[in-house]
Amino acid sequence: MDEEESGVPTSDSPDDEAVSKEPKIELDEGKSPPSSPSSPSSSSPKPRKKSPKRKPKKTVKHKVRLAHELSIERRRVIRAAMADHKAEHKVEWDRSAGVKTHTLMRKRIKPGTMRSFNIPLLDTNLGESWDIPVTVINGARPGPTVTISAGIHGDELTGPSACSHLLSSAMTDPGRSLDPLQVAGVIRILPIINIPGYRNMERAFPDGRDLNREFPGRAKGSTTSRVAYRIWNDLIVGSDYIVDLHSAAKGRSNMPQVRTYLSDAHSNIIAKAFGIEVILDSKPPRGSLRRVAMEHGIGVLTYEGGGADSLDPEAVQVAVNGVLNVLRTLHVIPGNPTRPKFRLLASGSTWLRASEGGLLDMYVEPSSVVQKGDVVAKITDPGTPGLAVDIVAPNDGLLICTATNPFVTAGTPVGHFLPLEKHLDLVLGQCDEESRFIVAGSEDEPVWREEDIAEISLKGEWSGGSVDAEWRTEWLGNGNGDGDDNKDIDTNEILLVGQKKPITPETQETQKTKKTPTKTAAKPAAKPAAKSTTKTPTKTPTKTAA
Known part of the structure; x- marks a missing residue:
């Protein structure tokens, strides 16, 4: 822990023009309201003007809300320091x-x-x-x-x-x-x-x-x-x-x-x-x-x-x-x-301390939001049964630290209390059902656990010898997704219903010998291409004289 145990009391000075009564929300300039359409003219219709090209919409950046619990004087010092700061470029x-x-x-x-x-x-x-x-x-x-x-x-x-x-x-x-x-x-x-x-x-x-x-x-x-x-x-x-x-x-x-x-x-x-x-x-x-x-x-x-x-x-x-x-x-x-x-x-906090000694029973945890009068802990002593002392929240506030050691004596700090004089509703809006404040990023999935993702192994073989073999068979076929109905099937190769036998150099030679030569010159083989969505008429092959 970096700081001293005792905190600085919060300022009770009234707000000045720098702080509004509502939680401060700083926004960039938003969009201007759309202009009202012009009224139609009673005279003869004028030629329609081309509407100007629409400019791309500018994204409105919403600045982070600042819920100040700082004194007015301290805020002025901080603003002056930031105004004097220049972007550093070494x-x-x-x-x-x-x-x-x-x-x-x-x-x-x-x-x-x-x-x-x-x-x-x-x-x-x-x-x-x-x-x-x-x-x-x-x-x-x-x-x-x-x-x-x-x-x-x-x-x-x-x-x-x-x-x-x-x-x-x-x-x-x-x-x-x-x-x-x-x-x-x-x-x-x-x-x-x-x-x-x-x-x-x-x-x-x-x-x-x-x-x-x-x-x-x-x-x-x-x-x-x-x-x-x-x-x-x-x-x-x-x-x-x-x-x-x-x-x-x-x-x-x-x-x-x-x-x-x-x-x-x-x-x-x-x-x-x-x-x-x-x-x-x-x-x-x-x-x-x-x-x-x-x-x-x-x-x-x-x-x-x-x-x-x-x-x-x-x-x-x-x-x-x-x-x-x-x-x-x-x-x-x-x-x-x-x-x-x-x-x-x-810029200030309060330590809640035990007024008596004994065993501490904490009712709250770090990041708990409490309201004035809430009981945050109870002290009992086995040597004096029937007696107990409550520790009560002095104001509305946030507990940024709580004790975990149950043994206390008079004066032992049991909670680091951050008073919330003006912004309790804003803080409560980010609490769970137990009034515990949810810190930004605490509920995200840890990025370092990506390497520990469970992996499931599925055994098997690729049908046709590779991942896309069956799909390639179709678009390397006759162009309509149907294979040769009369081709032979190897009894040692089991194909599922609807699958086509993959093309290999041996099957290609078999198909060439089965086809009747109808053209005088064969076109050179081209690289496979995707199917065209446009249908083209197929030419009827001419029969030669027997």
């Missing part, structure tokens, strides 16, 4: 510059190829060096460098699972989404950064420190600081964009969400390109990869989905779809990105 992205061999840690990756190798996190002669897997896809065309990082916390498995699917043959084979020959730019994939934590199912490094609070690191610092220094300087530097994949910490689970700093234009673009609804506008913690990357002008987002020590299929699927959406938006891979029906931009 010389090395230009096709005229040509594509070059990409070098990473003295490993050379040629254009249009993919290479996987291991890189040590520590330079040591004794002890563990902690080699981590790295895959680089160097496209056949120039473009930006995008880094996909995962496993900064060793017990968060959503990111490593998503990266393994991105690197599967279903994604990288010729013609697939990540085919190196179709990629423009460079894609670096770091599936497991915290390899010792991953092996031990621990969040932190062996020295007890959080790697995501140690960036950019120090060459002569602590163990975790040295690892952060190696990752930043050897694997991250040179990136134009970063997508960092995370899960919740132990004891809780996150609904799929994106965290970024919306006033940073580069980060704003890829956060919205990820293609899901919930985007939390938050300043990254000190020492996190997201904060250091943003300070160095790199567009970066953090994706959160699922929980520690477990795999949530929906969270993994949304992560894979989101990465592909970002790559398509940046034109690194071909195709159009998918977009949600609306985006919920929030």
